[in-house]
Amino acid sequence: MHAFDILGDPVRRRILELLADGELAAGQIGAVVQEEFGISQPGVSQHLRVLRESGFATVRAEGTKRVYAANPEPLKEADEWLDRYRGFWRQRLDALGTEIARGRRSRQ
Structure with missing residues (x-):
């Protein structure tokens, strides 16, 4: 998939904006995206999967949480x-x- 195919979706762009500031747990990402876009948790999970599979995001397990980071x-x-x-x-x-x-010169 081409980068612009991934970046063309406003939900995925927002997730990347959130991850640009550092790692976040899937639940934290979901809370923001669900509030801002009104989509379900499974919908957020699908966007995270697309970002992960296309290489835009990485994920690691931290106990029971999944922590995402931008790539x-x-x-x-x-x-x-x-x-x-x-x-x-x-x-x-x-x-x-x-x-x-x-x-500026004309004001001086």
């Missing part, structure tokens, strides 16, 4: 694809920086 490696595929478009953003951001600097 940044698959994000490289998306990053490499986006790389060819960064020139468009850089030019616009550089232009914005110039305009901000001009505005």
Whole structure:
């Protein structure tokens, strides 16, 4: 599955956002996702399975809990694809920086 197929789903993106701050137990992830998206626990489990099977997340047992962590490696595929478009953003951001600097000078 392509990285954007995984990242295209808002629930999976949210789970990855949660995991970007560090490991979380499946129950913690489920509580947030269920509240924000109104999906069932089995639905959350399916999203976790997709993230795990696609390599975006890892899981380890800690007693009776399953603890998930983000794996940044698959994000490289998306990053490499986006790389060819960064020139468009850089030019616009550089232009914005110039305009901000001009505005500061005109106020002084």
